[in-house]
Structure formats: C-alpha cells, structure tokens
Amino acid sequence: MGYEKYNISEKPEWDKCFNMLLDDRYSEIEVNGPDAWFTKVNGRRERISNIRLGTLDRLYEGIEAGLIPFVHSPWPFKKDSYIYEGPLRYKVEEGTPHEREIRGRCHMVLPPAADYPQITIAKKSTALATLDTIAQNGSMSTEMLAFLRIAVEAELTIAVSGGTGAGKTTILEAIAKNFRYDSRIGVAEDAPELYLSQPNVTYLHSVxxxxGMNPNDVATLSWVVMQFQRMRTDRIIIGETRGAEFADFLVAANSGMDGSITTLHANTPVECLQKMTGFAMKATGSPARIVNGDIAGAVDIIIQLIYTADGKYRTSEICEVTNTLSNDETARITTNSLYKWDRTTDLFEKKGMVSDELRRKLRNKGINVEPLLEQPIGKTDSFHSNSVQLKSMLDTAGVVDRDKPEEAPTKRTI
Known part of the structure; x- marks a missing residue:
C-alpha cells in the first residue's frame, strides 16, 4: 500500500502506523489489543492485518518506546493511570522543501479501566490549513468563504457545529488565522490541540x-474559561463546549470579548442551539427565556459542518442567530439561514439575506455590506473557489488580507 517510506519510530508497528498517516487517505489509528489494530481510510474502517504483537508486554513495550516519544502530554505515562492523552506530532524530511508535519490527538484508556490499552489516534488535516484551502477543497462556495472572512473581520461571535470527524477543529483553527495579530487571544481546551499564529496567545487547559485523583487537583474547563475574564484577553476560543463552560463563554462574549468562537457537537443548527440552552440552563439555573436571550445577544452565526459517507467535508449551512425569541414557554431562538449545501447536486445555495440588525453590526465595524447583498437568493454555486471574485468581494467590503503575519508568530510549546 506504499506507506513504509520513512524511519519515524523505533518500533516497527508504530513506524508502519505513522507512515500510514502520512497518506492523506488515512485519518485514524485504533488499537484494541496486541493483535487488534485498525485504521480509517477514505472514511471507512479497516483492520491492519499485518500487525500482531501477541502479548500485552510487547504492546506496552511498543507504546513506551514507539508511541509515547511523539505524544506531547503534560502528564507522565503510567500503565495503570486509567487515562493518558495529548497532542501527537512528528515530521519527516525536516529542514527540506519537502518537510511534512503530522499533527493529531492521541487518547488512551488504560487498565484497570480496560483489559488492554485502548488507543485512538485522530489525525488533524494539514491540507485544509486556511479558509481559502478549505474552500478550494470543496467545503464551501466563494461567497460563503467571503462571508466568513467578513464575519471574522467584523469580530462576530461564531459557533462551529458538527458531528465527530466533521472538521470542527480544522475550521476553527483556519478561522483563527484571520484574527488580528495585535489581539490577545485566550485558548481553552481539555487537551492541548490548537496552534495559533498570532504572537499574543495564552493557552490554558483543564485538568x-x-x-484515584484528589478532587482538589481538578480544574474544570469552566474554571479555565473564567480565568480569561481576569487576563485581559480580547477574544477567547473554547476547543469544544460540552457543559457548564458554555455559560462562561456567554459571559465573556457578552462582556466585550467580541469575535470569540467555540465548537459544539451537534448535527444541525437547531440541535446546536438546543445544546447551548441546556448547557447554560444547567450551569446557571436560569429559565430558558433568560438563557436564550443571552445566547441570541452573544452568538452571531452558526457554521454547520458535515463529513459525508463518501469522504467529503462540506459546510452544510451557515445561519445567522437573530435576537427574536418565540412567544411560547420554550423561548426558541429564531435563525436566518444564509447559505446551504444541497446533498443531491453538491452545490451551495444562497438561502437568505443578512438581517438589518447584522448589517448594522457589520457597518459599525467598518464593513461595506454591499458584496453580501449583490448575489440574489436562490443562486447556486459550485465549490470551486474563484480567487478573482473573492478578492473583489473582500476589497469592496474592506476586509484586510491576513494571509501573511504582521510579525513573526510565537510557536506554542508543550
């Protein structure tokens, strides 16, 4: 299969796996035991039949010598620690024009919670490094790309929604590359994963x-997010919102940290909003109408992502979160669908115009909204990015091109 080119790890089983991940077709490695190795290739799971270690001792020997040196975890590896996780990184042909870096996340459940170490490695896509390359690879139309660039320039607060493997972290990182370089940005995650190019970034992670752990040594993601209130950050990023931390995200976004962004695990914008409501109500005890008023006042747009059965990444919808709540007891938040992907034709359609409220918000940030109003509702667009059209729309809107850093970024050290 052509994936044993480089000497990366001193253990042959992990050398094979790391070489597999160099191939864009491979996105995951899973290990369920000494003889149970699997991969995900072109969106489908397959067994790696030619890796058989036979014993638990050989599995542990391979993990400690062949895998752990590439996992940058803040915690030491212990065989009986229940869990071990961290970012995984390695390079090939370093220092040459052909240098490649593989980045991903390694997660292990260890004895006594499992009979054998249960290892999951999920590779982060490096091909989709910017919003432009995401569009060029088919995930959105030129007008959708222009709208997102305008949204970031105007410091709109964004929620990225999608299922497992839909590309939420990838697009979040790509959006962040368009943040101002003179911003102070706070990044909150359960495990260190994001890498921003701006120089003034403070990274915090939960514990x-x-x-077997002392409860006093726990630092929840909610506690981490609260610290940014005292750290004078201009905007915050939460790698993934799963609970009470969303209430703290709302406080930050409603307290001057415009342009903050988070991701949620949801399959539709409606489900995403329902999860937001549930997280915030559980954390604060406030009724739905109060909570949804805070959400509607803080979150400007939802980007819905999907990973198709045939292995395609698509931005299935971009919708505006309006300030209008329903009159019933649910106080449902009203959304305005702006762009939508048609699964049948694989085309993107413009579904609606930005509201008057959002136009005012954009104009107050110095954005010329005319490029967003020129294309008629119902217009369909292919996923091929039109660089001439994009430049024209962004120039007219007054969006600064931040493809090149204004100063050398500070690399994250883990």
Whole structure:
C-alpha cells in the first residue's frame, strides 16, 4: 500500500502506523489489543492485518518506546493511570522543501479501566490549513468563504457545529488565522490541540478528574474559561463546549470579548442551539427565556459542518442567530439561514439575506455590506473557489488580507 517510506519510530508497528498517516487517505489509528489494530481510510474502517504483537508486554513495550516519544502530554505515562492523552506530532524530511508535519490527538484508556490499552489516534488535516484551502477543497462556495472572512473581520461571535470527524477543529483553527495579530487571544481546551499564529496567545487547559485523583487537583474547563475574564484577553476560543463552560463563554462574549468562537457537537443548527440552552440552563439555573436571550445577544452565526459517507467535508449551512425569541414557554431562538449545501447536486445555495440588525453590526465595524447583498437568493454555486471574485468581494467590503503575519508568530510549546 506504499506507506513504509520513512524511519519515524523505533518500533516497527508504530513506524508502519505513522507512515500510514502520512497518506492523506488515512485519518485514524485504533488499537484494541496486541493483535487488534485498525485504521480509517477514505472514511471507512479497516483492520491492519499485518500487525500482531501477541502479548500485552510487547504492546506496552511498543507504546513506551514507539508511541509515547511523539505524544506531547503534560502528564507522565503510567500503565495503570486509567487515562493518558495529548497532542501527537512528528515530521519527516525536516529542514527540506519537502518537510511534512503530522499533527493529531492521541487518547488512551488504560487498565484497570480496560483489559488492554485502548488507543485512538485522530489525525488533524494539514491540507485544509486556511479558509481559502478549505474552500478550494470543496467545503464551501466563494461567497460563503467571503462571508466568513467578513464575519471574522467584523469580530462576530461564531459557533462551529458538527458531528465527530466533521472538521470542527480544522475550521476553527483556519478561522483563527484571520484574527488580528495585535489581539490577545485566550485558548481553552481539555487537551492541548490548537496552534495559533498570532504572537499574543495564552493557552490554558483543564485538568479533568481521573480515578484515584484528589478532587482538589481538578480544574474544570469552566474554571479555565473564567480565568480569561481576569487576563485581559480580547477574544477567547473554547476547543469544544460540552457543559457548564458554555455559560462562561456567554459571559465573556457578552462582556466585550467580541469575535470569540467555540465548537459544539451537534448535527444541525437547531440541535446546536438546543445544546447551548441546556448547557447554560444547567450551569446557571436560569429559565430558558433568560438563557436564550443571552445566547441570541452573544452568538452571531452558526457554521454547520458535515463529513459525508463518501469522504467529503462540506459546510452544510451557515445561519445567522437573530435576537427574536418565540412567544411560547420554550423561548426558541429564531435563525436566518444564509447559505446551504444541497446533498443531491453538491452545490451551495444562497438561502437568505443578512438581517438589518447584522448589517448594522457589520457597518459599525467598518464593513461595506454591499458584496453580501449583490448575489440574489436562490443562486447556486459550485465549490470551486474563484480567487478573482473573492478578492473583489473582500476589497469592496474592506476586509484586510491576513494571509501573511504582521510579525513573526510565537510557536506554542508543550
């Protein structure tokens, strides 16, 4: 299959896996035991039949010598620690024009919670490094790309929604590359994963509870997000919102940290809003109408992502979150669908115009909204990015091109 070119790891089983991940077709490695190795190739799971270690001792030997050196975890690896995780990184042909870096996330559940170490490695896409390349690879139309660039320039607060493997972290990182370079940005995650190019970035991560751990040593993601209120950050990023931390995200976004962004695990914008409501109500005890008023006042747009059965990444919808709530007891938040992907034709359609409220918000940030109003509702567009059209729309809107850093970025050290 052509994936044993480089000497990366001193253990042959991990050398094979790391070479597989150099191939864009491969996105995951899973290990369920000494003889149970799997991969995900072109969106489908397959067994790696030619890796068989036979014993638990050989599995552990390979993990410690062949895998752990590439996992940048803040915690030491212990065989009986229940859990071990961290970012995985390695390079090939370093220092040459052909240099490649593989980045991903490694997660292990260890004895006594499992009979054998259960290892999951999920590779982060490096091909989709910017919003432009995401569009060029088919995930959105030129007008959708222009709208997102305008949204970032205007410091709109964004929620990225999608299922497992839909590309939420990838697009979040791509959006962040368009943040101002003189911004102070706070990044909150459960495990260090994001890498921003701006120089003034403060990275915090939670310290989750694990069996045998002193409860006083726990730092929840909610606690981490609250610290940014005292750290004078201009905007914050939460790698993924799963609970009470969303209430703290709302406080930050409604307290001057315009342009903040988070991701949620949801399959539709409606489900995304429902999760926001549930997280915030549980954390604060406030009724739905109060909570949804805070959400509608803080979150400007939702980007819905999907990973198709045939292995395509698509931005299935971009919708505006309006300030209008329903009159019933649910106080449902009203959305305005702006762009939508048609699964049948694989085309993107313009569904609506930005509201008067959002136009005012954009104009107050110095954005000329005319490029967003020129294309008629119902217009369909292919996913091929039109660089001439994009430049024209962004120039007219007054969006600054931030493809090149204004100063050399500070690399994250883990």
């Amino acid at each position: 989750p509870w694990a069996p």
